[in-house]
Amino acid sequence: MHSRRKFIQNASLLSLAMSLKPDFSLLAAQDQILGHGDFRYKVDTQWGNLDPTQVPVVNCHEMVMDRKKRMILLTDEPKNNVIIYDQSGKLLDIWTLGLNAAHGLSLVDEGDAEYLWIVDNGGRVIKTSLDGKLVAEIPNPVSEGIYEEKMRWVPTETAVAPNGDLYIADGYGSQYFLHYDRNGKFIRKFGGSGKEDGQFSTAHGIAVDQRGGKEPTLICTSRGHNSFKRFTLDGKYLETIFLPGAFVCRPVIHGENLYAGVCWSRLRYLEQTDNSGFVTILDKNNQVVSNPGGTAPEYRNGELQLMVQKESVFKHCHDVCIDQDENIYVCQWNAGKSYPIKLTRV
Numbered sequence: 001m002h003s004r005r006k007f008i009q010n011a012s013l014l015s016l017a018m019s020l021k022p023d024f025s026l027l028a029a030q031d032q033i034l035g036h037g038d039f040r041y042k043v044d045t046q047w048g049n050l051d052p053t054q055v056p057v058v059n060c061h062e063m064v065m066d067r068k069k070r071m072i073l074l075t076d077e078p079k080n081n082v083i084i085y086d087q088s089g090k091l092l093d094i095w096t097l098g099l100n101a102a103h104g105l106s107l108v109d110e111g112d113a114e115y116l117w118i119v120d121n122g123g124r125v126i127k128t129s130l131d132g133k134l135v136a137e138i139p140n141p142v143s144e145g146i147y148e149e150k151m152r153w154v155p156t157e158t159a160v161a162p163n164g165d166l167y168i169a170d171g172y173g174s175q176y177f178l179h180y181d182r183n184g185k186f187i188r189k190f191g192g193s194g195k196e197d198g199q200f201s202t203a204h205g206i207a208v209d210q211r212g213g214k215e216p217t218l219i220c221t222s223r224g225h226n227s228f229k230r231f232t233l234d235g236k237y238l239e240t241i242f243l244p245g246a247f248v249c250r251p252v253i254h255g256e257n258l259y260a261g262v263c264w265s266r267l268r269y270l271e272q273t274d275n276s277g278f279v280t281i282l283d284k285n286n287q288v289v290s291n292p293g294g295t296a297p298e299y300r301n302g303e304l305q306l307m308v309q310k311e312s313v314f315k316h317c318h319d320v321c322i323d324q325d326e327n328i329y330v331c332q333w334n335a336g337k338s339y340p341i342k343l344t345r346v
Contacts, residue, residue, distance in 0.1 A: 205250020261317030
């Protein structure tokens with residue numbers, strides 16, 4: 001433990017003087033104001049920057065906040081899959097499972113303690129304690145007869161329902177959502193690849209939506225369709241929330257709003273543009289109210305118009321985490337091994 005504390009202390013000091021060249025585009029964005037309407041934010045590109053020789057990252061895939069208001073970041077750098085910050089951006093702890101494709105991170109509060117569900121694109125869905133102890137693991141669905149041998153299994157995300165049931169998004173595989181009970185017993189799968197209402201193109205993320213005190217439903221990402229799709233907890237399709245131009249990642253519910261990172265935006269249908277990400281924010285009625293880094297949301301005759309990147313602050317926004325003050329922490333994929341960017345609400 002002494003050596004671990006010493007390492008963290010040294011890493012925190014070294015973070016003041018990064019050994020690699022700074023990203024001048026990020027420095028230029030510092031203190032810029034992004035967003036629209038009541039959802040405007042000052043950009044902080046220095047938050048959470050560490051010494052990459054000591055605490056490297058490849059892709060900062062996802063982030064959650066625990067009861068202690070610590071910011072828990074998941075990376076696919078096998079040296080440190082999990083980086084834990086305080087809200088000032090100070091390094092508190094690191095640990096790893098040695099995963100080189102860690103992708104999805106969900107936090108569940110079970111009363112006695114909080115736990116993490118970590119999804120690795122290599123096919124593992126793992127439950128851990130907050131300090132990295134393995135608690136449970138979901139078997140590969142091919143080995144359980146849930147999938148046929150030829151079906152691909154490349155999971156991307158999890159969500160936990162109020163009753164403890166677990167949902168897994170097979171977003172880079174066979175495009176299904178798999179439903180298990182709280183003990184890991186398989187119940188059903190729904191979705192699959194296709195263009196129909198209840199089908200998906202890159203079923204990347206999932207969240208449980210209980211806004212407004214309504215019965216919980218599932219918000220599921222169909223990134224290639226530029227949309228979120230709502231389902232009942234037993235997998236019945238309800239509606240599509242179309243977000244033209246926005247290749248959205250997982251939905252993140254905070255208060256009455258839905259937030260998401262946009263990995264790419266587009267100028268023409270299904271034409272992705274590299275380094276074109278932004279953040280999108282929807283209100284309780286699932287109307288887009290702000291696009292930090294993107295064009296202002298515009299509705300014509302009730303239809304949302306094309307949304308694309310406007311300010312080149314972000315490259316590929318993969319996830320967002322919202323703190324108690326409604327600041328946003330933006331995690332990015334394929335962004336030059338950069339650390340999260342904080343958007344401070346103004």
